[in-house]
Amino acid sequence: MLIQFTNKGIYCKQAGIYIDPWKPVDRAVITHAHSDHARLGSKEYLAHTQSENILKYRLGNISLQTLDYYQPIHINGVKISLYPAGHIIGSAQVRLEYKGEIWVVSGDYKVKTDNYTVPFEPVKCQHFITESTFGLPVYNFPEAEVVNKSLNNWVHQNAEEGFNSVIIGYALGKAQRILEALETDLPILLHTTIYNTNEALGFDNSPYIKFTQDFKRELLNPGIVLATGTVLGSPWMKRFEPYKLAVCSGWMQLRGARRRSNADIGIVMSDHADWQGLNEAVTATGAENIYVTHGYKTNFSKWLREEKKLNAQEVETLFEGDGIENESKETNPKETPS
Amino acid sequence: MKAFTSLYSQLDQTTKTNAKINIMADYFLHTYETDSIWAIALLTGRRPKRPIRTADLKLWATELAQIPFWLFEESYSVTGDLAETISLLIPTSNNSTVIPLNKVMTEILEIVNKTEEKKKEWLFSYWNVLSKDELFVFNKLITGSFRVGASQQLVYKALSKAYKLDDKLIAHKLMGSWLPQSSGLKELLFNTDKSFDDSKPYPFYLAYQLDVPFTELGDVNEWQIERKYDGIRGQIVVRNKQIFIWSRGEDLMTEKFPEFNLLKNILPDATVIDGEILPFKDNKIMSFAEMQKRIGRKNLNSKILKDAPLCMMCYDLLELNGEDQRSITMQERRKKLEELLEEFPSAILKLSPLQTCDVWENLDTLRVLSKSQGCEGLMLKHKESIYETGRRRGKWWKWKVDPFTVDAVLIYAQSGHGRRANLFTDYTFAIRDGETLMPFAKAYSGLTDKELIEVDAWIKRNTIEKFGPVRSVKAELVFEIAFEGINASPRHKSGIAVRFPRILRWRKDKKKDEINTKDDLLQLLNAV
Ligand SMILES: [Zn+2]
């Protein structure tokens, strides 16, 4: 077998590389820059070109080699290439080929397009490693157009009623999608982490206001605040009163999660594949062997075995998936608002 | 169904009472009366019986969703809500068929007695055409779990706004046993013929749990203090030589209490008394369990009547000689009630004794003492208070000994202090939140020494992990936890903070999967 699952992570012995290792290793291939996939301490990193700045912003001055999609490199006979995963900017599936054996490590991915990230592309293989964050049939997400429309309607209704709209989303990936989705002339204020993440991504910050301690509330009156989950329940929010709160996450699909979030509205906007997406992706690879990682892996692998007659198994990983609860791990602790 | 669904989701999205009133008033103004009457019934808790068995619902939903049954169950356990699970799992179209609410509701009533096949056919005829949001509300209706975050009073206020009627009048008119399928909205709300229903009770005035310091209540002498009874709150209505007994849940319970029947010949015509119906024997209040036994029976034989005879502990007078007494003060009503019971005595009508208390500081002793008298705390009623409609703050308070209780499972233990330093006596309890356990309260006191030793030994045998002085234990032991207050708290992981939690008793009869859920607590929170 070309790939092994070790206590440091997904390992290719022939090439001497780990993919998204959770412990320091010599050579790490990183699917994308989320903190549960890109961790500090390895000697050398390989990632997609568009991940370069954000990885350096998050991990500091690491030794990093970058690749474009489809541009192969060869290490000790193993052909390694990256394919779009559609998850966030720079996210990649890693394809490994050695003596006719082909593996694809998908990292995190989504099949639906968000009109911002390079769309997911299925890659034929024999062995497919898939996430399963939303691996239950209750998670079938609405189309981006529908979601964006409800977000915009909500924002404008708030403005009409004199409320600020505070929108919560991941700094990396979600925040940029939200900014792309907003169709408004209202002033938009960015939480520091998001502003800095944008800068690292080369995302144009010029239309937005950067939050500073001496921020004047008249700047909004009313307007939009985009922040990460770390501010939920903190006094940081007070200065934007009166406001309404939206949380953007796939978890918002369920009423219980919406209620727990204490948000006024839950926007079902996810960077992960929904149930249908997972199934489409698995089928499209044509792979016989499926390895299911973080999420509802027990259910999804059982489904693949019993209903799709695939050789599917669960794999222990330390990827945490995205969730409002995990948000604090995702942001840079130096920049938590005070 | 569309308008009603939109009403439901709008109510769901706001916590502001004024907004809720406006949303409902707007609905009433723009909806056919044939639908409004059903909306009123549903909003005020008049839910139809569930017409289809849960097992069938699950099976049929699985069929439409084209998934194996185990996956349905897994989805259900994550969602925690059957109606929601089904609406997320079965495919929906963007069909825009308009189905009036009254059609849906009438059919729900009719389908109950049909064959399984007919039920399935009927169900699919809805599941196949409703939109996702409609589907959720529809499923709530057929699973009998339809609830809205709006109190009856808010509904009355909204109707008052929509129809330009006094909300207290509306409350009164909507009391009792009207059926939406056979009532017209006009007839129900605008009928001025007084004689048309002799049975009509008055809306009950309900108290909140005391949550303000005594200093805010002023002089203790301005308050009438009574015990809070653990029975069935009820109204005795005597009009035109007939008697009607209403429970707080607006159920007509006359049949259940035959011993009250003789009152129609004792009490003067057009009298309405508010009080607590209690099992009472040998000059003592019996436990509520006796009452439950009686209520559960279809036929009341003489043995039951003898074993658990009832009385009413009277505490208010709402109508005397046909006149509404609700706008005179508590003090005056009490005086008239005393005179009435003196003039027309009966063994089954007792006067709720007043408690004397000169300083606020002594009140807690009285409260605790009430427990030994078969009561559950105290009632504080301002002597100048009129008889209001529904649950209100300010003039009436209840001060229960154990205001809130939930069943929770022990998950962490820590050793105590002083004399109990060698025993694990400080516990953390969890409730269920979907598939996970959510810690919600720490409690120390409440168990007997014997129980403490037993629990301690169990903890030592069932420790999973040690973190310093704290041990996590196998989630198995269930306890009933009482607390004084409940608040939303973003700082707590559960989102809820409870005040003064304590252990009421060890529920050896309960298993871990019978504990309360986070949703239960949220409901308590919304009810406060
Ligand atoms: Zn990710």
Ligand SMILES: [Zn+2]
């Ligand atoms: Zn991940």
